[in-house]
Amino acid sequence: MKKRDFILIGAVLVLALLFWLVPRAAGIFAGEDASLVRITVGGEEYGTYSLSEDQTIEINDTNICEIKDGEVNMTQADCPDQLCIHQGPIHIQGETIVCLPNRVVVEITGNDKEEQLDGIVQ
DSSP states (O other): OOOOHHHHHHHHHHHHHHHEEEEHHHHHHOOOOOOEEEEEETTTEEEEETTOOEEEETTTTTTEEEEEEEEEEEEOOSSOOOOOHOOBBBOTTTTTEEEETTTEEEEEEEEEEOOOOOOOOO
């Protein structure tokens, strides 16, 4: 490998890091009001919970989700791979925890204002 190859690889890695960091930093610094947790099971809404209230949520005897200190974490699941547990806590609007075998999705959403459409296509 030549010097230019290393420069190209470094530039690609820096760009990838920027594309990963900028949306996260924008959400934190813009003060997006991520105050709700929406849980869906099999595509249907299971419940919506406040991030400000510490609680433990049992989801259909398959998963246990914990809201603590403004973060959500999947603490127990009966799925074989346990990837949803190892994902770690989430707290930024748009982040999700997904348990595919149990079809459970935990998503951070904005405040409880009704979402408005920005356009309708027919």
